Amino acid sequence: MTTKAKTSEHRIDHFFSMPAARADRWRDIVGASRAWSSGRSNKAAVEAAFAELGPIEEFHAFPGPELMGALRDKLQGDNAVGFTELVRRVSAAIVTRDFKYDAAEWGTADEFADSPADVLPPTLGGRETRRPYFEMLMVAPGATTHAVYQIAEMRKLRRPEDAFIYEMVPVESFEDAICAAIINPYIAAVTIFEGFTYTSRHPAPVLRSVLANLVPEEARREDADLSLLLANSLKRLRPELDVYLLSDRRVESLAGDPRAASIRRVLYAIEEPLELHLSVLEGIQRRFETPFFDNLKKYARRPISTFHALPIARGKSVFKSDWIRDMGEFYGINLFLAESSATTGGLDSLLEPTGNIKRSQEMAARAFGADHAFFVTNGTSTSNKMVHQAIVAPGDIVILDRNCHKSHHYGLVLAGGQPLYVDAFPMTEYSMYGAVPLASVKRALLDLKAEGRLDRVKMVDLTNCTFDGHIYNTRRVMEECLAIKPDLVFLWDEAWFGFARFSPILRPRTAMGAASAIGAWIHDPASIKAYEKQQDELGSDPSADKLLETRLIPDPRKVRVRVYQTHSTHKSMSALRQGSMVLVKDVDFHTVESQFHEAVFTHASTSPNQQLIGSLDVARRQMELEGYGLVLNAIEISLSIRREINSHPLISKYFKVLGADGMVPAEYRNSGFVDFLAPGTTWAEQVRSMHEDEFCLDPTRMTLVCGTAGFDGTEFKALLANTYDIQLNKTSRNSVLLQSNINNTRSDIAQLLRVLLEICNAIETRLAHGGSGEQDAFAARVKSLMTDVPDLPNFSHFHEAFRQDAGRSTPEGDMRTAFYGAYDAAGCEYVTLHGEECDRRLREGPEMVSANFVIPYPPGFPIMVPGQVITQETIEFMRKLDVKEIHGYEKARGLKLLRPDVISAKSKR
Known part of the structure; x- marks a missing residue:
């Protein structure tokens, strides 16, 4: 590949593939420098590769200006050996992330700098206790020019008693701040000094096309208040970030400005910097706290005598046994020390929380953008039934995806609600369904309205995203339905999609993300004008056909935002199995709160597992503090799998991962988006697709067609599990579903590809040695799986x-x-x-x-x-x-x- 080609491929705003690409580029420069130092190559290749690194590294605290300067000096001084050694050490520190804990990594090859990422003393157990590390983005005029000085000044504020440690990432423009927040997952806080510029000094065409959907047009005006606009833009992009504003204006009036609601604290710019330092650490502590889990650990350390009905508590019956001691050795002592059926003594009741569980649920609501959050310890099946029982009364009509999880059907049986089934679009070739077109939902509502039965409709219940990755345009669905019935309740089953809150491109399509957007829209004066304009265009009595073909705007004065989201925390975050949450954004929740609690009493166990509750608490902590980077990595993993499978000369002969064009019919992709890896596709086009299209595809879901290799889905799933120790769960007649998640690494990609290649080689050998008989049998098997597929049945009707x-x-x-x-x-x-x-x-x-x-x-x-x-x-x-x-x-x-x-x-x- 030419240097020019590489440069276009690695622009700074190709941000969604940046973390892995960054590590790869450091490894590339290590290879190039070794070739230079051994005389196998000239210096030009190293200079070109190093020039590419420059802009990206400005958005990371490590290696930082000192190490980058040392590398630049060695390169300009033709010190090939010194350059190679230093670049190798920097590259290794980035890949292993040792720079977060080892102060030596920050020094030059000749002498080490002051300790910027120190380590606390070893604990009594002999293990190293490391202070969690994060980075703070500093946006200020002249920030990059004075970076070394500013970084040194902030390091002086560190104290041994600080619970966390951080490094600075200085930038000096609006666009660079956005780029840094997107590219660098380690950024957990932002400090904004007034007076910075808007435009980056680097080329960033993709970034600017993305900003068109993210940043108000007024940000480009010369008189724009860039500080407040940047704060709000960063919170829309990454809502978990703490944003601080340092101003030399009247900070009292600025703090009261409604536009400053996204800023955690406003400080007077000339005040003692220690206040900023302490505020930043306190903000991280606020997210780091896990009230229930913290108390559970304290409980496990106490010498408690138990006289309740849980013999396994404290572990005496296990560790003193000759027969089941192996269970204790397998699980460890803490599991038993942290078990109790008590709800006092530092613990709390999940059924009626008043202490640390209540606080943990409030923090989960904040993290996931809800008004209320409820922990559930027996899965999202139970979460769904709770919502049905709380909202639906006997005889109420619920518009329900016939293709949804069985818990919704059983929930209606228990509640006595009457389902009005709507069918998803069929994907007959793969024996699966997609998602329910909005037109089907609108038609159901309009038919009920024509029958005079609209008052009987209580809820619309849909799955987002589907098992196979179809994501609804949740905001559009809710707005158009609310235009027909403004008090509808929505239940979005996001069992597999809870992680999406922490992705800026997926968040707007989550239930809570869309509910927040609608809530903001109805308070915007422009919303009434838009509604009244459409009413004038529709006339006084528009036909049902006219309403079906129109993108309806609801009356913001009548809309009641009533949205419930269930998600299986354990399916996409670091929670134990059956850990689930119900998220609520319902302006009328006070009218159903008592019956919601009755539903909790009905379905929740009176003996919930303490470890499950603790894991839900910790899962929230992790996602607030590093979820952005983890989800980014999951997306990167999935894109790599797609690319490697579909481009491999032998694997692609028998297997393929379906693209968006194979999973979503063109009529639901108005943007024209084809696939993540289609030639010429940019992330700006993906963002546009997420903004406009009726259905999008979750990039972390990969439908791998295996029928072309002669395997049905169940057979191939068993082969992978029994022979190769690769586990998955969803299959269709001729495909299996691969899911990347926050647990996957690039080693997992390598193992999957090795296994697929081995299977393909076995097929090739069998066909080559088996002659025409084997080849005919293989062709017949593929035809039966890929061509002779049964039609998918729609719901018929009730008797x-x-x-x-x-x-x-x-x-x-x-x-x-x-x-x-x-x-x-x-x-x-x-x-x-x-x-x-x-x-x-x-x-x-x-x-x-x-x-x-x-x-x-x-x-x-x-x-x-x-x-x-x-x-x-x-x-x-x-x-x-x-x-x-x-x-x-x-x-x-x-x-x-x-x-x-x-x-x-x-x-x-």
């Missing part, structure tokens, strides 16, 4: 016996009555799936009505629900299924049905 209070043209039904009707064994019958009776009933009747849920895995959603009329379409799908796991279906007995005479008797009542 009229379970629609006695339903509308004439709307498909809701009383699923609860049908579900409990099946409790009478005498009122049920069984019909075998492949028998003649099944075909006769389909032709001649009476209709077959499902008595229970039938859920094949895959695809993992109910293809039959209680009270649903079973059609030929559904039977054909089941007959073509080759999966082993079908919940609710007994192969030996057949389909469980409600008897026709029982249904008939019910219809006459």
